[in-house]
Structures are given as structure tokens and as C-alpha cells.
Amino acid sequence: GIQVEQSPPDLILQEGANSTLRCNFSDSVNNLQWFHQNPWGQLINLFYIPSGTKQNGRLSATTVATERYSLLYISSSQTTDSGVYFCAVVWGGGADGLTFGKGTHLIIQP
């Protein structure tokens, strides 16, 4: 199967700081999504981004499929950004379910 690695595993920042989260994957993908799991456990879609760049407010993401990585940028962090950020992919050589990374646990301090 495909391997998905996220870094860093943990990140503590002050409110207002910027951050970059990374996702590396070991094979070709047909789908790549970024999720935010909030403290209540909900998985919130951030981006569907198998390739290219997208932006949504303070968040943006870039996937370079040929080099097998994706980046999630968070600018001007707010305390509500705290939680776990997951990268998940659909392997190009397998079934259509998502394979998740272990996540980046982000804490934004006031």
C-alpha cells in the first residue's frame, strides 16, 4: 500500500504566527485531502488538492504530485486553529478509500 508521512508531529505556536505542515506520500495518488480535526473530534474538510495550489482565507495548500508531497500553510494563526491536521490520500494503484497520515497536532497559544 501507500505510505503517508506528516511532519512535524507536534507544533506549538503563538497566536498570529505562520506555519507550514508537510505531507509526503510514497506513490502516485488520485486524491489528496487536508482535514482539520477539532477538539470535538469532527473532521473538517480543508482542501481537495491532488495537484496544484488552492487558497481559502488564511489557509492555502500546494501539492507537487511529481515529487510526492503536499504543504498546508496557515497564516496569522488563531486559537481556533488548534487541533490535529490530517493529510489523506487515495492511492493511484489501489482502492478508493483514503489512507491517512498520523497527523500534526497544532496548539495555538493566546
Add this chain to the structure above:
Amino acid sequence: DAGVIQSPRHEVTEMGQEVTLRCKPISGHNSLFWYRQTMMRGLELLIYFNNNVPIDDSGMPEDRFSAKMPNASFSTLKIQPSEPRDSAVYFCASSLYREETQYFGPGTRLLVL
């Protein structure tokens, strides 16, 4: 749209009991997925359906687990008999087509005593 709906949101049961989790996908979506989240294994795919047909159940841990999708608007995940190691959060997700954006429900938090 109401999004993906799951019930119950919380379930506490005793070992050996049957547990049934329910999911209503987003209307018009053709693919439905069941995932499980545990501290040890993270988020993992259990089974997925396309047009109500099970396509890949290789993630179902044991024969104690079964899933059905009798129609386009309803799916169940059943555990019989349940064991303490089944304690986890079970998520249902749906997508318009295979490989499209998957939208997750709020999850069912299961505790087996």
C-alpha cells in the same frame, strides 16, 4: 444539505452485545465509506461501497464486523459480538464519485465495557 448523518453519536455497551451503527450519506453521493479511529492505529478504512455495492472490505478487522447498504440513503455497520478492543470512533463518509472529495459525518463514539 444536512451533510453526512450518523447515529447514535455515542454508544456504551457491554462485551458480547450486538452494536449497530447507522449512516445516511449526502443525497446524490454514489460512494460511501466507513472508517475507524483509534489511538493505536489512527484513522483506517474499514469498507467502502460504490452505488450500494461493497467494493473493498479488506479493512474489516474480523468476521464479527459486517456492513450493508440496502439503498442509496442508508448504511449500517454491525459488530456482533462486540469486544473491548472495538472501542473507537467510527466515521462514515460519502463522495459524489470515487476519488472525489470525501465528506465525513460527526462519528459514533463506541465504548465496549
